[in-house]
Amino acid sequence: METPRKRLDPRRAWEECVAVQKHMNASLPVLAAEGVSVRFGGVQALDDVSLDVGDGEICGLIGPNGAGKTTFLNAITCLSRPQRGSIQLSGRTISNAAVRDIIGLGIARTFQNVGVYGSLSVLENVMLGAHHKMGGKVVRALLNPVGAWAEEKTVRRQAEAILDELGMAALSAARADSLPYPLQKRMEIARALAAEPRLLLLDEPAGGLTHGEVSEFGRLIDAIRHNRKLSILLIEHHMGLVMSLCDRIHVFHLGRNLASGRPEEIRTNEAVIAAYLGRSE
Numbered sequence: 001m002e003t004p005r006k007r008l009d010p011r012r013a014w015e016e017c018v019a020v021q022k023h024m025n026a027s028l029p030v031l032a033a034e035g036v037s038v039r040f041g042g043v044q045a046l047d048d049v050s051l052d053v054g055d056g057e058i059c060g061l062i063g064p065n066g067a068g069k070t071t072f073l074n075a076i077t078c079l080s081r082p083q084r085g086s087i088q089l090s091g092r093t094i095s096n097a098a099v100r101d102i103i104g105l106g107i108a109r110t111f112q113n114v115g116v117y118g119s120l121s122v123l124e125n126v127m128l129g130a131h132h133k134m135g136g137k138v139v140r141a142l143l144n145p146v147g148a149w150a151e152e153k154t155v156r157r158q159a160e161a162i163l164d165e166l167g168m169a170a171l172s173a174a175r176a177d178s179l180p181y182p183l184q185k186r187m188e189i190a191r192a193l194a195a196e197p198r199l200l201l202l203d204e205p206a207g208g209l210t211h212g213e214v215s216e217f218g219r220l221i222d223a224i225r226h227n228r229k230l231s232i233l234l235i236e237h238h239m240g241l242v243m244s245l246c247d248r249i250h251v252f253h254l255g256r257n258l259a260s261g262r263p264e265e266i267r268t269n270e271a272v273i274a275a276y277l278g279r280s281e
């Protein structure tokens with residue numbers, strides 16, 4: 001006798017589909033760039049570079065001055081348009097995204113030269129990081145604090161919590177331009193975190209820190225990664241920080257990939273040592 005066929009339960013099938021999709025996304029790198037080239041007139045700033053950042057990883061991006069590191073961050077955030085190559089975020093192509101959509105896709109960054117709104121308070125600067133989530137209401141609330149509404153209060157509370165996490169709670173009411181340079185850089189990280197990114201891009205965040213402060217800063221970045229389950233791509237010239245903090249390191253030289261590997265592999269890589277000492281290979 002023929003056994004009766006099991007009826008397909010559409011709800012169960014959908015849940016299984018979602019579970020498979022989640023599993024596939026989890027195994028994809030958060031960031032995958034392939035064959036990216038960027039030219040400015042006669043300058044080939046990036047020439048066929050590839051780089052990936054895994055889920056929950058901190059990857060370093062290092063290289064001598066002019067290697068193309070900042071241009072690469074600009075390409076990821078669509079401030080520079082690559083002439084060739086593809087850039088994917090968790091499997092989704094973002095190379096053609098509009099600059100304003102990048103933060104909504106889950107990428108936030110800090111800049112090599114700090115960009116603070118000097119006359120606003122530290123807290124207000126951080127709240128601006130949540131601007132994209134609130135459809136412009138954060139700016140309106142800052143211009144007209146009397147008409148504060150519930151969502152603005154939520155954004156304010158989140159910004160206060162981030163400042164606390166970064167050890168800056170006591171500075172929240174200070175004017176942003178009254179902070180010393182290293183704290184302005186830390187405030188930029190707080191603002192980037194307010195966007196609740198999946199991928200955080202840090203461009204020389206340890207600039208201006210003393211040797212002793214750098215170790216404490218490294219522990220803070222590591223804690224942020226774990227607490228917020230973030231992936232981080234870090235450009236930094238402070239080699240002690242890069243070697244101690246990063247899971248993997250990508251090295252660019254003259255706009256090209258020179259090496260990729262774990263810190264101990266990069267530290268002893270002959271080509272990397274030669275590039276930093278200014279010898280041609």
Ligand SMILES: Nc1ncnc2c1ncn2[C@@H]1O[C@H](COP(=O)(O)OP(=O)(O)OP(=O)(O)O)[C@@H](O)[C@H]1O
Nearest residue numbers: 040043044045063064065066067068069070071072
């Ligand atoms: N907007 C631009 N117009 C023309 N050339 C540019 C532009 N931006 C970058 N470059 C050139 O592209 C190359 C790579 O510059 P980039 O700033 O990306 O290097 P970097 O590795 O970040 O350097 P640094 O460590 O000094 O910050 C350099 O030769 C630079 O002069």
